[in-house]
Amino acid sequence: DSGVTQTPKHLITATGQRVTLRCSPRSGDLSVYWYQQSLDQGLQFLIQYYNGEERAKGNILERFSAQQFPDLHSELNLSSLELGDSALYFCASSTRDNEQYFGPGTRLTVT
Amino acid sequence: SQKIEQNSEALNIQEGKTATLTCNYTNYSPAYLQWYRQDPGRGPVFLLLIRENEKEKRKERLKVTFDTTLKQSLFHITASQPADSATYLCALVGNTGKLIFGQGTTLQVKP
Numbered sequence: 001d002s003g004v005t006q007t008p009k010h011l012i013t014a015t016g017q018r019v020t021l022r023c024s025p026r027s028g029d030l031s032v033y034w035y036q037q038s039l040d041q042g043l044q045f046l047i048q049y050y051n052g053e054e055r056a057k058g059n060i061l062e063r064f065s066a067q068q069f070p071d072l073h074s075e076l077n078l079s080s081l082e083l084g085d086s087a088l089y090f091c092a093s094s095t096r097d098n099e100q101y102f103g104p105g106t107r108l109t110v111t
Numbered sequence: 112s113q114k115i116e117q118n119s120e121a122l123n124i125q126e127g128k129t130a131t132l133t134c135n136y137t138n139y140s141p142a143y144l145q146w147y148r149q150d151p152g153r154g155p156v157f158l159l160l161i162r163e164n165e166k167e168k169r170k171e172r173l174k175v176t177f178d179t180t181l182k183q184s185l186f187h188i189t190a191s192q193p194a195d196s197a198t199y200l201c202a203l204v205g206n207t208g209k210l211i212f213g214q215g216t217t218l219q220v221k222p
Contacts, residue, residue: 002154002156004154033210035212042212042213042214042215043155043200043212043215045209045210045211045212048209056209058209088152090154090155092154097143097160098143098145098204098210099145099157099160100145100147100155100157100202100210101157102154102155102156103154104153104154105152105153105154107152
């Protein structure tokens with residue numbers, strides 16, 4: 001158990017809908033990262049937050065947004081969902097050396 | 112552009128042998144490099160970190176080398192066991208702290 005929690009575990013929704021994925025980092029970690037992993041793309045970095053502020057952005061679509069709250073939990077919002085958004089979404093938190101501790105992931109299926 | 116390459120073909124070896132996985136990178140000068148293990152449907156698990164001024168790092172049956180001239184890291188598992196079967200990801204950390212993952216190499220250890 002990495003200490004990072006993610007909910008929900010599975011999500012099935014229709015195209016055009018909006019969903020929110022939630023993540024709580026390990027106790028003491030200030031950084032939260034979001035990744036998308038699909039079969040053909042590998043693990044893709046989406047966005048990083050540090051102590052409530054956006055720190056770095058990767059290949060995140062404009063339809064996706066995230067935030068980190070004062071209690072350090074983070075939410076990833078995915079809107080106008082398309083079939084291609086079906087993937088595993090991971091959240092991670094990190095140590096000072098950027099060793100990343102990943103949550104169990106949310107499997108999103110868009111039908 | 113920055114590129115990380117891991118052998119996309121699965122590596123099949125016999126139990127007890129040493130597995131060697133390769134990570135090559137181009138157009139990049141990472142401050143350090145990390146290796147992760149990922150089991151199907153689960154989040155990656157941090158294994159080892161090696162800095163640019165370190166040639167080699169060991170942890171139990173794992174050994175990582177980092178050659179900044181060749182732009183290559185090798186990941187060795189000695190006395191491999193079927194339980195070592197998984198996908199192994201290398202990740203590079205640049206000066207911005209952003210982590211970029213390779214596609215991973217799947218290792219299959221046969222009893």
